[in-house]
Amino acid sequence: MKSDMKGRGRNKLERTDRLVRLSLLVVAFSAVSTLAVITIFMFEQGAPIMFKYGLRSFLAGSDWYPTEKIFGLWPMIVGSLYVTLGAMVIGVPFGLACAVVLTEFSSRPVRRVIKPVIELLAGIPSVVYGFIGVVILVPFIRENLGGPGLSVLAASIILGIMILPTIISISVDSIQAIPLSYREGSVALGATKWQTVKMVLLPAARSGIIASVILGMGRAIGETMAVIMIAGNAASVPRSVLDPVRTLTSNIALEMGYASGEHRQALFATGVILFIIIMILNTVANVTSSRMKGSKG
Amino acid sequence: MGIIEVRDLCFYYGSFQALDRIGLDIEKNRITALIGPSGCGKTTFLRSLNRMTDMIENVRVTGRVIIDGEDIYRPGADLLALRKKVGMVFQRPNPFPLSVYDNVVYGLRVHGLRDKRRLEEKLVRSLESVHLWEELKDRLDANALTLSGEQQQRLCIARLVAVEPEIVLMDEPCSALDLAATANIEDLMAELKKRYTIVIVTHNMQQAARVSDFTGYFLLGELVEIGATHQIFTTPRDPRTEDYITGRFG
Ligand SMILES: Nc1ncnc2c1ncn2[C@@H]1O[C@H](COP(=O)(O)OP(=O)(O)O)[C@@H](O)[C@H]1O
Ligand SMILES: [Mg+2]
Numbered sequence: 001m002k003s004d005m006k007g008r009g010r011n012k013l014e015r016t017d018r019l020v021r022l023s024l025l026v027v028a029f030s031a032v033s034t035l036a037v038i039t040i041f042m043f044e045q046g047a048p049i050m051f052k053y054g055l056r057s058f059l060a061g062s063d064w065y066p067t068e069k070i071f072g073l074w075p076m077i078v079g080s081l082y083v084t085l086g087a088m089v090i091g092v093p094f095g096l097a098c099a100v101v102l103t104e105f106s107s108r109p110v111r112r113v114i115k116p117v118i119e120l121l122a123g124i125p126s127v128v129y130g131f132i133g134v135v136i137l138v139p140f141i142r143e144n145l146g147g148p149g150l151s152v153l154a155a156s157i158i159l160g161i162m163i164l165p166t167i168i169s170i171s172v173d174s175i176q177a178i179p180l181s182y183r184e185g186s187v188a189l190g191a192t193k194w195q196t197v198k199m200v201l202l203p204a205a206r207s208g209i210i211a212s213v214i215l216g217m218g219r220a221i222g223e224t225m226a227v228i229m230i231a232g233n234a235a236s237v238p239r240s241v242l243d244p245v246r247t248l249t250s251n252i253a254l255e256m257g258y259a260s261g262e263h264r265q266a267l268f269a270t271g272v273i274l275f276i277i278i279m280i281l282n283t284v285a286n287v288t289s290s291r292m293k294g295s296k297g
Numbered sequence: 298m299g300i301i302e303v304r305d306l307c308f309y310y311g312s313f314q315a316l317d318r319i320g321l322d323i324e325k326n327r328i329t330a331l332i333g334p335s336g337c338g339k340t341t342f343l344r345s346l347n348r349m350t351d352m353i354e355n356v357r358v359t360g361r362v363i364i365d366g367e368d369i370y371r372p373g374a375d376l377l378a379l380r381k382k383v384g385m386v387f388q389r390p391n392p393f394p395l396s397v398y399d400n401v402v403y404g405l406r407v408h409g410l411r412d413k414r415r416l417e418e419k420l421v422r423s424l425e426s427v428h429l430w431e432e433l434k435d436r437l438d439a440n441a442l443t444l445s446g447e448q449q450q451r452l453c454i455a456r457l458v459a460v461e462p463e464i465v466l467m468d469e470p471c472s473a474l475d476l477a478a479t480a481n482i483e484d485l486m487a488e489l490k491k492r493y494t495i496v497i498v499t500h501n502m503q504q505a506a507r508v509s510d511f512t513g514y515f516l517l518g519e520l521v522e523i524g525a526t527h528q529i530f531t532t533p534r535d536p537r538t539e540d541y542i543t544g545r546f547g
Binding site: 107179181182183184185186187188189190191192195199200203204 | 347349352354376377378379380381384385387389391392393394395403404406407408453456457460
């Protein structure tokens, strides 16, 4: 409008451009603000009760009897960390190995078939993974290793499988993005394929691989349905990988239906803690990856 | 009798014949330059000397390449040992995205050297022989990709020198460098020739004339002529060579 007054006569293209930019801004802003509102709402609902009962007893208390107003989230915090760690221990090496085999040790036609199939796995609903866990994995663990079967181990294995597509497809992309000249340089020095992978390709693809691990971790720690079905959900700190476990996400989902009053607020508080844990894990992962990038390989 | 004897070498990408019955000898401790218009098979020929062409699917080779008395295309040939003996410098400097240190000792580690002191000795010697030691001795931890183009190409040569090859293949090693850097690399080649046999591909005839002892002219997958550099540039035997070097072609 100002420019009209200046009389310089903006042309139509420029106006459209401004309009598009403005509407994109509005869309972006509303998307971000929705997230912000959800976050604020969660904190507003969940934070007061944590301070009312004391942060320490909330975080470190090992008893969860919400109907008696005992809100100790320690077992769930530990539970989430255990199954996430377990999923990483299983999913990362397998995923990386698959990515390396696909990119470096298989022919193009094989890769063309396998990679989309793996990406398809990401689209399977988590309830199906949970169902497979209940029907096959849980009885297998119960009969062969003991315990109830519904366990840290079962949840770790299923989550480890669920994060495979994420880890494989991002790692494959980042390994494939490595210029051919690095491979040539290595091979021309008499390196074997495997040496090339280990000493050049994996370091060169490091940031992509770390990104895949972070995303996989996010998926594992946030997964709810499959975990509820196979983890046993006992709100106590597991003593072994064969013990049942309850995660923070399961805690919310299991009790949301009937919780009210302070119980309900305590579930929001669970969400707050989950939120903070994920923030911490992401930050740690990002900082380590950028620090590794800065120093020598 | 050369350190490399090539006999009747034919090379095919699928059904496309890129090299046609190449025969030549390459002499020890000399620089042999290969010239010719682009697409005539210089890179293909060079890469067939250390079997880097094996990395490409669907290629076929006939004929013989004898290095140190052994046919490198015989069944069961040891490719890793071959490539250690016959190293390669590429058209674009391709240091690994690792530290300077890790780049130089890469080949040594690949061939099983683990001893830290020995690695460091060789590191110093290799960097000195390409005149990078003074520049980089305080930056051994720096990522090699942060070096200048010339430094990167020198580093790639150092990386090669570290494994002590006998033969160094260079595929247009200066084409990504400016004039000053090119002159420096050419000086380096003259020094390296005392210890290594060098085969260099270049599309730059002045470069061939400046650095090489022998020059071979490739055209459309054929070796038209090879001989002492001054002879090729003053009294070529084949009219096609004359056309090329007098600039009537290419
Ligand atoms: N990977 C490949 N697949 C098919 N044809 C190729 C390949 N590399 C090179 N060629 C062909 O082989 C011929 C020689 O190529 P090259 O050796 O790169 O020539 P120069 O290095 O002399 O420019 C060219 O016609 C080129 O198109
Ligand atoms: Mg070429």
